[in-house]
Amino acid sequence: MYQNMRRSPRMIFAASVVLAGLGIASCGSAPKQEQSAAVPATAADVTNTNPVILSATDGLAARNSAPVRSGAPDAKIASTSSLAADSMMVDPSWGCGVYEPSAAEIVESNAISEAFAAGLDRYGVAYERVTDDFGFVQISLDPFDVVAQSVSQSFWIARYPLEVISQEDLAAQVAQNDVVAEQLDKAQVAYTRTTDEQDYESIDYDYDDPAAQAAVDAAWLIISPPQPPDAETLAVIVKENEAVATAFDAAGVVYERFADELGWQWLEWDYEDQSINDIAAAAYEQLYPPVAIDPIEQCVAVDVLPDDSEAIDPATSGVVDDVADDLTTDVVPMEADSEPSADDIARGDAEIAAMTEGFTTAGVTFEVQGESPWQSVTFDLTNDAGVPVVQAIIATRG
Template sequence: MKSRRNSQRISALSVALVLAGVGMTACGSDEPGADPVDSAVTSTVDEASDETGAGEDGDETGAGEDGEESGVEPRVVSAEEGVAARGRQAQFGAVSDGRVGAEAASADSTMVADECGVYEPTQEDIDAANAESEALAAELDRFGIVYERSTDDFGYVMITYDYEDVVAQSVVDSYWSVRYPAEPIPQEELDAVRANNDVIAAALDDAGVAYTRTTDDSGWESIEYDYEDPAAQAAVDAAWLVIYPPEPPSPEVLAQQDEYNTELMAAFDAAGIQYQLVQDELGWAWVEWDYEDPAIGEQVAAVFDELYPPISVDPIIDCIAVDPLVEEVAVEEVAVEEVAVEEVAVEEVAVDPAEELTIEPAPIDRGFSDEQIAARDAEVAALAAGFEAAGVTAELVGESPWQTVVFDSANEASVAVVASVLAARG
């Protein structure tokens, strides 16, 4: 259930990100009739401004109502073509999060520096965690599960039990499911998913592609189809464009986009790289080049390395964690006498090429022997049957040999069921 739901959310989010992208990365276009080399803009930004975008006073023009950037006349494509082109360009970009230069370096360095700090929990953190640990210990006592209690150097209480004991794990899983029950999905979210699926299903129907619509226990509806079928994927991509139609960039994004493209085109001019400025009907603009040419690819990579150097933290040794509870110990340097190593002649053994080397595939390690798996499965079945007979709500979770039973541990009748399974071990 969860994986399907997340998959569909990620699909929608991916489309939304493509639609909202600034065009911060650049690539070549494989649209029909588009040749980034043949129609490339090879003049410098200043020269192009004089020819195509300069005003009466000869100044360069930025992004205006017609979408021109830095005076370079762009090739204009449709909004749908723009979305597709920007979606294909991710693998050729230099910046993934829209931040460039010092801004990105500063933000990421701060993040790394924060992660290099010393962990010092507050007493409130320790007390809250210990309260949950003690509650878990009380639950294990209630069901007769053996465990060990220990306290670490910070004061955290640790509850340890046999994690391979299927009955103990079922009790623990049930405890946490009651303490933190899964929240129901809001109805408006379920309705929105069904509405989106209606659009996707209609597109798949029009394309003659087979699919299935399923609904899980939470009410979440999913559409499954052959993800490797190009016709099916094209239909789904078109459906998402209907669900989330392309939108024009905001004025702030336009300014950032113009600044980035101008900088990139100037760098390409300086490096002698042929390129083309492309813009869609909504105002999104990006730079394309012949990404099928390895030589140009190396030049572009060099430009990106120059404009957006890799972020590093110096010195990295500062990030080594030091346990404050361990006292520093002076280590005396000891001189090591070099020992001469005598070379040993290795006799070569002739191998008959006619002899075939047979490699037996290694058996899959499931973590348990066949006997252990059989015993675990039997106890899972006994728990499920016992809960059903006692009127305790229960659900099988996972697959053998790691399957457990999550049950209503608040129902007092569940205690006797667990006790009977443990007693059967002898």
């Protein structure tokens, strides 16, 4: 994907980094072109000394085609993101890892659980109600009871329906797909157009086929052509480029300046030379000093650890099991490898058939979801005619 281009007796390599909050440092290689007379007057005319000017399309390709460099500002972002992820492990409001739900949270959650239980009662579905240590009510169902699962799924779909896609959005999607399909046809690439239950259309093709990807890229250049940077973005780019260029000039680093006809501009250098990358990173450090982050408080469940906890070997002590036991409620989770028995499957298939027949006769709207043995039937809970259908099926179990 990345091609080395001989621009002069030296090899100059492009590197593109689009930085959230940091701007653009440098970009991918693209063929050198003559400066275009159509280039608009931008800050590039002032700050760049005879930059190589590319077309809008080539400029976009150059900015999107470089690998991430070790030691460049993006490496800084990775480490900062890691710290952010670590900090999310413990919510400060929990008091060092001890979750204390508010009374309002418990009331709101339990109201939903009770509504769910009432819906199950209406159809005669068996369930178990468990209240955990915080006061949350949990409703547990037999995972292999297709009738219970059908009523459950129908309840939650009715309560939290999928957002309906507007006809305007659907039409826009089809128009985009028309452009993609046209480019795939030109490239003689096979594809399929499919529509889901919400009439949302998508195009599927071999994502590993370079010709297909090139065709799709060409389509998106038509759908969403390159746009010029706004004044604020351009000002940031200029500031960053000049900071890096000044550092390069002082160190005697060979680099090239580039711009495109839309006004984007960037620097290119030998990004395989880590010493040059370090100079660029240092320039960014000057522009964007590291933000001080308070140390993350590490929490431990001290009430379940013995006094000599520092000498504990987690692999042999059993402390991890003790912690887990201390945090669990009376609900016993189903084993990950649990599978329905042959009797469960036979009963499930028969009851799916009974529900579809009964709902059809009663005029209840329904849809069969999934495949045996994990099938269910979602149906219209507002139609009272469905209640005796479900109750009759449950009654046949004896």
